[in-house]
Amino acid sequence: MTAQRRVVAEVLDGDHVHLTADEVHARAVAKLPEISRATVYNTLGELVTLGEVLEVSTDRRAKRYDPNAHRPHQHLVCAKCGAIRDVHPAGNPLADLPDSERFGFTVSGVEMTYRGLCPNCA
Amino acid sequence: MTAQRRVVAEVLDGDHVHLTADEVHARAVAKLPEISRATVYNTLGELVTLGEVLEVSTDRRAKRYDPNAHRPHQHLVCAKCGAIRDVHPAGNPLADLPDSERFGFTVSGVEMTYRGLCPNCA
DNA sequence: ATCCTACGATGGACTTTGTCTAAGTCAAGC
DNA sequence: GCTTGACTTAGACAAAGTCCATCGTAGGAT
Secondary structure, three states: OOHHHHHHHHHOOOOOOOEEHHHHHHHHHHHOOOOOHHHHHHHHHHHHHHOOOEEEOOOOOOOEEEOOOOOOOEEEEEOOOOOEEEEOOOOOHHHHOOHHHOOOOEEEEEEEEEEEEOOOOO | OOHHHHHHHHHOOOOOOOEEHHHHHHHHHHHOOOOOHHHHHHHHHHHHHHOOOEEEOOOOOOOEEEOOOOOOOEEEEEOOOOOEEEEOOOOOHHHHOOHHHOOOOEEEEEEEEEEEEOOOOO
16 A cells, blocks of 8 residues: 555545546545656555545546445436436336347446436526 | 448448448548548538437447437447447336425436346457 | 665556637539 | 649657566575
């Protein structure tokens, strides 16, 4: 556990946090000016491998990193400002895929992205 | 309707077709050698605007273009080889998001990506 | 205390995907 | 035969991410 890794972990702390790698880097630099982009990417990659952080791709721009890796959830995204909320749909979406629609695949998970407008943008 | 646009439309024809822009370009070049990348991008963008083709982002690499724009569907992706199938889950995933989980958003749609292993890779 | 070693950090080059722009081409209409 | 405008082209550019050679440093060995 180096200073660099501690700083990255500190930046990724809180609820409804969905920062891009660049945003993580910018905030890490504020705490530790000499930290490099490569180190932030490496550390984020390790956190993902350890299962401490989830990668989220709600748009085709940058990956976002979600420290809420402990409770399964989906995402709700504002089409205008990009705000992201963690949400918990009812039911089990995996069960909603009939065998006839599985084409012999071994289905192990599903990602859902709800789209809409947040109260500010609506 | 120019030769270039016709070729792009021809490439995007069939079932379970999910080509990247580069793949579309490669196949278009096979039919019309002088077609440029920019024209393929422009034409794909127009087809998306017209609602004839859907953009699909199942991984964080390239966008894919799905000519099956007429019937709503979701996608099932092999984690290993990247094969993509169109699928039709039962139920209405939009209705599964309780009001208490909407945070005041006006929710208008949802994208689902099922992940698993295809028969070949399993 | 000094030297060695190995791991992690660093910066920069590189890759991929996509967009933009300036210039070129072609057909239709005057 | 020109002009106009839409479409196409090639290449430059941008954003996000990965890769790699080098550098620093902490901890162990002498």
